[in-house]
Amino acid sequence: MRTQVAIIGSGPAGLLLGQLLHKAGIDSVILERRSRDYVLSRIRAGVLEDGTVSLLDAVGASARLHAEGLPHDGFELLFGGRRHRIDLQRLTGRRVTIYGQTELTRDLMDLRAASGATTIFEAEDVALHDFDGGKPHVTFSKGGTAQRLDCDFIAGCDGYHGVSRASVPADAMQLFERTYPFGWLGILADVPPVSHELVYAGDDSGFALCSMRSPSRSRYYVQCGLDEDVANWSDERFWDELRRRLDPATAEALVTGPSIEKSIAPLRSFVAEPMRFGRLFLAGDAAHIVPPTGAKGLNLAASDVHYLSQALIEYFNERSQAGIDAYSARALARVWKAERFSWWLTSLMHHFPQDNPFIRRIQRAELDYLVSSDHAMAALAENYVGLPY
Known part of the structure; x- marks a missing residue:
């Protein structure tokens, strides 16, 4: 079997790359180690930047998104018992979409x-x-039969635990990582959201996030220790803890119900450099992880794929290596800015075990400054809606 681009992984990064290449007349084969049903059973975040929506528009995959997605012109920060709205539309002229x-x-x-x-x-x-040579290929087995896929390039879009990054010699890359001393306990429930926009709560009781998937399905999170066992969290205990971290009016408006999914996710910042190794390219979670606070994971995967598709289209159409040679540096420049923003927002809104009263006061002072300065809010909004590609 032969193709121009072998794509490893059928998550959003691999699928979007495949469609961008298909629109340009470039052939690709996607290899996925899981079943289609398994891939579609994974529940992930869904805050989309305008740039991500534009890429979906470009490949013709956005009809249902525009019909069912929830455009958000802002979000709220909750601290000191009050909610403060960050008006994305006023500050940047842009929005995000929940899908x-x-x-x-x-x-x-x-x-x-x-x-x-x-x-x-x-x-x-x-x-x-x-x-690293001139004849890249991928071997695999399907139904017990060994197969080989020859290609011009390999795109590793198979996530943090995938085979793509693991195939690179350790001395060929540099890893940067920070693990956070807490996680997010999250539940999904078929109840209406407590607010029509996201609410990020950070106060003495600990961090919480009120989000949604639709007007009738909500996603809520509370910060928890890494030693917590999700089995010890009944629905009742979760709802009680979430109310404790909200202001009285929001807590009173909260509609509760049985969870349909409950899990604890550790928080991590991670970057692998470079993102190109000869004819192998890494994209999305295969190359970087961000804490979910800034809603950047899926959007970074989309921007990687934007840069990579442009580079491959340039190569096949013009026989130019310029885009390929620039891919890693272009992608990483945006990755590190998103890593900085996600780290900053995480540090601002969460309690760390080592924090003392001085640090808590500094957090409160920064939040007070943030919501009182248009310049500060504009910087937050610009990063939240997504920096330009």
Whole structure:
């Protein structure tokens, strides 16, 4: 089997890259080690920057997003018992859109299937070969039969635990990482959101986030210790803890109900440099992780794919290496800005075990300054809606 670009991973990054290449007449094959149903069962965040929406528009995968997604012109910070709105539209002229990653993935999968492009699910024992040479190829097995996929380039879009980054010699990359001493305990419930926009709460009781997936499905989080066991958190205990971290009016308005999913996610910042190794490129979580506070994970994957698709289209159409040679530096420049923003917002809104009263006062002073200065709010809003590609 042969293709121009072998894409490892059928998450949003791999699927979006495949469609951008398909629109340009470039052939690709996606290899996914899980089943289609498994991929679509994963529940992830869904705050989309305008740039991500524009890419989905470009490949024709946004009809349902525009029909069912929730455009948000702002969000709120809650501290000191009061909610303070950050008006994204006024400050930047832009907005974000709430649309679940599972639904986005489904749309891209359906579009790829309709286009006739090849996706191989349940590809086992995937291995990457000769990506530092002139004849890259991927071996895998399907249904017990060994197969080989020859290609011009390999795009590693298979996440933090995937085979792509693991295939690179350790001495060929530099890893940067920070792990946070807490996690987010989150639940999904079929109840109306407590607010029509996201509410980030950071006060003496600890961090909480009020989010949503639709007008009738809500996603809520509370900061918790890494030693917590989700089995010890009944729905009743979660709702009580969430109310404790909200202002009285918001807590009173909260509608509760049985959870349909409950989990604890640790928080991590991670970057692998570079993002290109010969004819292998890393994109999305294969190359970087951000804490979810800034809603940047999926959006960074989209910007990586934007840069990578441009580079590959330039190569195949013009036989120019310029975009390929610049890919890693271009992608990482935006990655590190998003890492900084996610780290800053996480540090501002959460309690760290080592914090003393002085640090808590500094956090409060920064929040007070933030909501009293248009310049400070504009910087926050500019980063939240997404820096330009």
